[in-house]
Amino acid sequence: MKITFVMANLVSLSGGLLANASLAYHLQKRGHQIYIVCPQKRKPTGLQQVKSLLKGKGLISTKQTGPSHLDSFDLPSRILDHPPPVTDADVPDADIVVATWWETAEWVANLSPSKGAKVYMIRHHETHDYLPKERVAATYRLPFYKIVISQWLVDIMKTEYGDTNVSFVPDSVDLKKYYAGARQKQTIPTVGMLYSPLYWKGCDITLKAVSLASQQIPNLKLVCFGTRPPVPELPLPPGSEFFCQPPQDQIKDIYASCDAWLFGSRFEGFGLPILEAMACRTPVIGVPAGAAPELLSDNIGILVKPEDPEEMAEAIVKICQMSQEQWRQISDRAYTKATSYTWDDAARLCEQAFEIALCS
Incomplete structure (x- = not known):
């Protein structure tokens, strides 16, 4: 399958980016053609620039720079030369296009059918006070096929949004990165x-x-x-x-x-x-x-x-x-x-979810 992941940020040490990149990488290992796209940051307002200068942080840059979990993976990705939204001109035709965050779901909703069956990878119920709750909630009602990562999110989609047709694809962990030999308790608790x-x-x-x-x-x-x-x-x-x-x-x-x-x-x-x-x-x-x-x-x-x-x-x-x-x-x-469930297991479950989305 040709699979496009639409992300809001590629330069981050967030767990969400790590999980999305890990899943994309293992899908790629299983023979799928992966492409990741992300817009530039929005241009800050004059007031935001002034506040940043007064705090001694300098001017806010729209470029995405710094350490990123994506650096650990050999994945084809592109940071666009413009701010949001992501449009048809920014993504290739594909079998599947994946929204990875509430705002990206709004962009994906406007993409043409040729860009792929629309899938929403839901990693949190993002109805926080610092976000536009009504807009966020509206994205969970979009007619996308949904993939969630915990039973809690399965229940949320059912009870709050009436969606029972979701796939449960839990996260895993990179055992080459996180490991330790058998050991005892610490000398100091x-x-x-x-x-x-x-x-x-x-x-x-x-x-x-x-x-x-x-x-x-x-x-x-x-x-x-x-x-x-x-x-x-x-x-x-x-x-x-x-x-x-x-x-x-x-x-x-x-x-x-x-x-x-x-x-x-x-x-x-x-x-x-x-x-x-x-x-x-x-x-x-x-x-x-x-x-x-x-x-x-x-x-x-x-x-x-x-x-x-x-x-x-x-x-x-x-x-x-x-x-x-x-x-x-x-x-x-x-x-x-x-160690009982790997990212390859997650990629296999994700494949099955994509196949359901293609038939929906």
């Missing part, structure tokens, strides 16, 4: 988390849980990484170790330095750090957001109630107080779960 000031990422809950757990484990250490430094409104506890945009080959070592990885997102389409940590043999304590219910059930990790730092703290203490043998068992279960 250590937990880790992905740091983000975004409210829906739930770092306030996770940090509160760490604070509560440290009352029973005084030498508890927190390790975390993120794309931006910590903000004063969401401070890290004393003695924490923070990595800002660490090199990609260092992230596996961060995961593997922890006795448990904490996942506290209020909302999440999937939650790739869950799988990444588990592939590095680190058990996960998480709330039931995104794919956590599927990944952490059956005693593979520890699921805790949402908005409940007390229960998360209890789980932290439980894991940190396990014997080496008990911890090794839950570590092994996490690793087995993470």
Whole structure:
């Protein structure tokens, strides 16, 4: 099949771009012809430029530059020489054209039938306060064939948009990038988390849980990484170790330095750090957001109630107080779960979804 992915950004370290690129790459390995297209950024307004200058950040560029997950893949891609939208003139005729974000769905909706059967890869329910909720919701009602990455999104499409004909294609993890040998607990009890000031990422809950757990484990250490430094409104506890945009080959070592990885997102389409940590043999304590219910059930990790730092703290203490043998068992279960489903499996399921879309 000829498959075009329409993306909003190709220069990013977001989990969404990593997952889309991984899926596209494995589809390409299976013999499909892949093409990825993305527009330039919109031209900033004069007021936005002034604000950027006053903050000492210089003029805002419309060029997409910087580190990107796409750099790790040999995929044909093109950043257009104009801002959105993407139009017929920008994409080749194909069998399938994939929208990967609510705004790209608006562009794809206007493409000619010759550009391919229209598929919507839904990685989150993007009805956040900082986005135009009505426009976002409208894209989920478009007559596209939908692919979702978690059971939560399957349920959302059914209950909120009346769409029961969707394909479930969970994400996987690159086992050449995220791995660790069999190991024991750390000498100093250590937990880790992905740091983000975004409210829906739930770092306030996770940090509160760490604070509560440290009352029973005084030498508890927190390790975390993120794309931006910590903000004063969401401070890290004393003695924490923070990595800002660490090199990609260092992230596996961060995961593997922890006795448990904490996942506290209020909302999440999937939650790739869950799988990444588990592939590095680190058990996960998480709330039931995104794919956590599927990944952490059956005693593979520890699921805790949402908005409940007390229960998360209890789980932290439980894991940190396990014997080496008990911890090794839950570590092994996490690793087995993470390695039982590959990106090639995901590509195979995606092929099946595309075939349904072609017949719709």
